[in-house]
Amino acid sequence: MSQATRRRIGISWFRGNIHELMRLGQKVPLVTIERVLSLAPLIEARERCTNKPSWTAMFIKAFSIVATRHPHLRRVYMSYPYPHYYEHPCNHATIVVERDYEGEMISLQCRLRKPDQRSLVDLQQAIDLLRTGPLTENPTFKFMRLIGRMPLPIRRLIWNVGYHWSGSRRARYFGTFALSTTAAHGAGIETILAPLTAIHYGLFEPDGRIEMRVTIDHRPLDGSPIARALVEMEKVLLTEILAEVQARPSLRLVA
Numbered sequence: 001m002s003q004a005t006r007r008r009i010g011i012s013w014f015r016g017n018i019h020e021l022m023r024l025g026q027k028v029p030l031v032t033i034e035r036v037l038s039l040a041p042l043i044e045a046r047e048r049c050t051n052k053p054s055w056t057a058m059f060i061k062a063f064s065i066v067a068t069r070h071p072h073l074r075r076v077y078m079s080y081p082y083p084h085y086y087e088h089p090c091n092h093a094t095i096v097v098e099r100d101y102e103g104e105m106i107s108l109q110c111r112l113r114k115p116d117q118r119s120l121v122d123l124q125q126a127i128d129l130l131r132t133g134p135l136t137e138n139p140t141f142k143f144m145r146l147i148g149r150m151p152l153p154i155r156r157l158i159w160n161v162g163y164h165w166s167g168s169r170r171a172r173y174f175g176t177f178a179l180s181t182t183a184a185h186g187a188g189i190e191t192i193l194a195p196l197t198a199i200h201y202g203l204f205e206p207d208g209r210i211e212m213r214v215t216i217d218h219r220p221l222d223g224s225p226i227a228r229a230l231v232e233m234e235k236v237l238l239t240e241i242l243a244e245v246q247a248r249p250s251l252r253l254v255a
Contacts, residue, residue, distance in 0.1 A: 042245065057124045063093075063199055075220040088171040097127075097130045109174075178198045192215050
């Protein structure tokens with residue numbers, strides 16, 4: 001039996017970027033709102049598909065549809081050049097994609113542009129490409145590797161400028177909302193430290209219920225609008241998303 005030894009482990013460029021993301025998130029007054037969604041009809045329709053759309057794709061599109069109808073859900077607090085709110089004209093969703101790079105598992109924050117305007121088939125293909133496509137062709141990977149390999153003062157300056165100085169750049173680089181989940185590994189996320197609106201959820205109960213959570217920056221947003229957004233998100237999942245799962249020819253239903 002080998003004996004463990006003490007050792008120092010260097011911080012990779014990827015972990016350095018995570019440090020910067022957490023540094024930004026620590027400065028945000030976060031509040032989490034939770035609602036139990038009952039999605040049994042959608043679960044049943046999804047199970048009848050031979051090509052199942054992922055819950056990531058469906059949840060992203062549903063929340064994006066709600067955020068399109070309610071502009072305040074696309075609003076963020078900006079501290080420079082003076083304190084103000086910025087409202088982006090459309091939605092950009094950020095998803096966390098885990099990849100193996102040179103023996104290290106890295107989590108890339110990848111953007112999906114205007115998910116409310118895309119079909120579930122298109123969204124699923126984009127997600128699959130992010131999860132399995134060549135890393136060298138992934139624009140997020142190339143950009144984050146470039147930033148992560150810079151000296152700390154320069155890297156921190158770039159993160160600060162991208163996050164604080166331009167609302168449009170923040171939406172481009174960080175997204176207008178994010179979705180993070182570990183459900184595929186049999187665990188849910190209860191709390192999250194994120195510098196933007198973030199969706200995270202638990203595991204499905206046998207009766208089709210799931211605890212859906214949204215963590216927000218409390219400065220531009222209050223809890224009540226998010227609670228109402230979760231109610232509307234459930235309705236969208238059980239109407240528009242359900243209809244698309246049932247009707248799309250490319251999502252072939254088993255008779």
